[in-house]
Amino acid sequence: MRQLTQLVWAALALGFVVSRCPAGERPPAEAERVAERVLKRAIIIDTHADTPQMMLDEVYDLAEPASPYMISIPKMRAGRLGGEFFSIWVDVDWPHDDVVRRALDLIDAVNDQLARHSDALEFARTADDVVRIHRQGKIAILMGVEGGHMIEGDARVLDVYYRLGARYMTLTHTRYNEIGDSSADPQSHWNGLSPFGREIVQRMNRLGMMVDISHVSDKTFYDALAVTKAPVIASHSSCRALCNAPRNMTDDMIRALAKNGGVIDINFYSAFDDQKFRDAYLKVEPAMDAAVEAARKEKQKQGRHLSFAEATRIQQQYQAGLPAPSYTVIADQIDHAVNVAGVDHVGLGSDFDGVDAIPRGLEDCSKLPDLVRELARRGYSEPDLEKILGANVLRVMRQAEQVARDLAPEGR
Numbered sequence: 001m002r003q004l005t006q007l008v009w010a011a012l013a014l015g016f017v018v019s020r021c022p023a024g025e026r027p028p029a030e031a032e033r034v035a036e037r038v039l040k041r042a043i044i045i046d047t048h049a050d051t052p053q054m055m056l057d058e059v060y061d062l063a064e065p066a067s068p069y070m071i072s073i074p075k076m077r078a079g080r081l082g083g084e085f086f087s088i089w090v091d092v093d094w095p096h097d098d099v100v101r102r103a104l105d106l107i108d109a110v111n112d113q114l115a116r117h118s119d120a121l122e123f124a125r126t127a128d129d130v131v132r133i134h135r136q137g138k139i140a141i142l143m144g145v146e147g148g149h150m151i152e153g154d155a156r157v158l159d160v161y162y163r164l165g166a167r168y169m170t171l172t173h174t175r176y177n178e179i180g181d182s183s184a185d186p187q188s189h190w191n192g193l194s195p196f197g198r199e200i201v202q203r204m205n206r207l208g209m210m211v212d213i214s215h216v217s218d219k220t221f222y223d224a225l226a227v228t229k230a231p232v233i234a235s236h237s238s239c240r241a242l243c244n245a246p247r248n249m250t251d252d253m254i255r256a257l258a259k260n261g262g263v264i265d266i267n268f269y270s271a272f273d274d275q276k277f278r279d280a281y282l283k284v285e286p287a288m289d290a291a292v293e294a295a296r297k298e299k300q301k302q303g304r305h306l307s308f309a310e311a312t313r314i315q316q317q318y319q320a321g322l323p324a325p326s327y328t329v330i331a332d333q334i335d336h337a338v339n340v341a342g343v344d345h346v347g348l349g350s351d352f353d354g355v356d357a358i359p360r361g362l363e364d365c366s367k368l369p370d371l372v373r374e375l376a377r378r379g380y381s382e383p384d385l386e387k388i389l390g391a392n393v394l395r396v397m398r399q400a401e402q403v404a405r406d407l408a409p410e411g412r
C-alpha cells in the first residue's frame with residue numbers, strides 16, 4: 001500500500017496526472033503547501049452574497065470589526081477573497097410600484113460602501129477590472145440583479161441596471177415573472193422561458209450581462225440555453241443528485257451547462273448541500289414559516305417591513321436541534337459537479353448573508369481557506385483549484401463581454 005502511494009506521488013511529480021490525484025488524498029503537509037501556494041495566486045471569486053440588504057436595512061458598515069454577518073472587509077481579507085458579486089435582490093412580494101426604487105437603494109448602499117472603503121474595495125465592471133484590482137491588493141466588488149421581476153417587464157430597466165454596473169441577472173426568483181417560470185412554482189405558467197424572456201436573454205447577450213439560471217425551472221433553464229449566445233452561470237446552485245432540492249441542478253442540466261461553456265457556482269446553503277439536514281429542515285419549516293409570517297404581519301401594522309436579518313434570526317431559533325453538516329459537504333458538491341461537468345465548469349456561489357443555515361466550518365467568508373485546504377487534500381491540481389476558485393467565472397465573464405462586442409461591433 002505504501003509502495004503504491006509512493007508510486008502515485010511519483011507519477012504526480014512527473015506530471016502524468018493532469019487533473020485529480022487518482023489515489024484521492026494528498027498527505028496533509030503536501031496539501032497544506034498546495035493550498036498556501038494557491039491562496040497566494042488565485043483570484044477567489046464568490047458569485048453570490050446578499051449583504052447589500054444588511055447595508056441598507058441594518059445600516060451595516062463592511063469595515064465593522066465585530067460584524068455579525070458573513071461578509072465584512074476583515075473577513076474577506078482573512079478569507080483571501082478577490083472578488084464578490086453583491087446581490088441586488090428585492091423580494092417577489094415587495095410592493096409592485098416600489099421594486100425598482102428598492103433595487104436602486106440597494107445599489108446605492110453598495111456604492112456608499114465603495115466610497116467609504118476605497119482603500120480596500122473597488123468596483124469592477126469587467127473581468128479585466130477584477131484582475132487589475134486584485135493585483136493592486138484590493139477586493140473587487142461586482143453586482144448581480146437577483147430576479148427578473150426586478151425589471152418589471154421593461155427591458156429598458158435591464159439596460160439601466162447594466163449601466164449601473166450589474167453584470168448578471170438571475171432570470172427569476174421564487175415565482176414566475178414576465179421572463180419565465182421559477183423552480184419554486186407549483187405549476188408551470190409559461191412552460192419555461194416566455195417570448196419576452198427570449199428577448200431579454202438576447203438583450204443580455206448584447207449588453208454583455210451574464211445570464212444567471214439559478215432559481216429558474218428546469219424547462220426555463222433548457223430554453224435559456226437554446227437562446228443564449230454566451231455561456232451562462234448558475235450563480236448559486238448545487239447538485240440535485242446529492243441533495244434533492246428543486247433549486248439544485250440535475251446531472252443532465254449540469255452536463256448541458258458544461259456544453260454551453262457555463263459554470264455552476266456551488267451554493268453553501270446547508271439545505272441545498274446535505275440531504276440529511278434538508279430532511280430535518282423540511283420538518284421544522286412549516287412552524288418556522290408561520291413564525292416569520294406572524295412577525296411580518298406585526299411589522300406591517302407598524303408600517304415597516306421585516307428585514308431579512310430579522311427573519312433569519314427567527315428561523316434560526318427553530319433550527320437549534322438540526323444536524324448541521326460539516327463544510328466538507330461543499331467539497332462533496334464540488335467533487336460531484338467536477339465529475340459531471342469537468343473542472344472548467346464549476347465555481348463558488350456561497351449565498352453568504354442570504355441563507356439561514358450554513359455548514360459548520362464555513363460560517364462566514366473568512367473560512368474560505370479551509371475549503372481550499374480540503375480541496376487540496378482531495379487531490380485537485382493547483383491549476384484546477386484556481387479554476388474552481390474564480391478563473392472559470394472570469395472566463396465566462398470575458399466570454400459574455402466578447403459576445404456583446406461581436407453582436408454590437410459599432411460599440412455603444
Ligand SMILES: [Zn+2]
Pocket residue numbers: 146215236354
Ligand atoms: Zn437566491
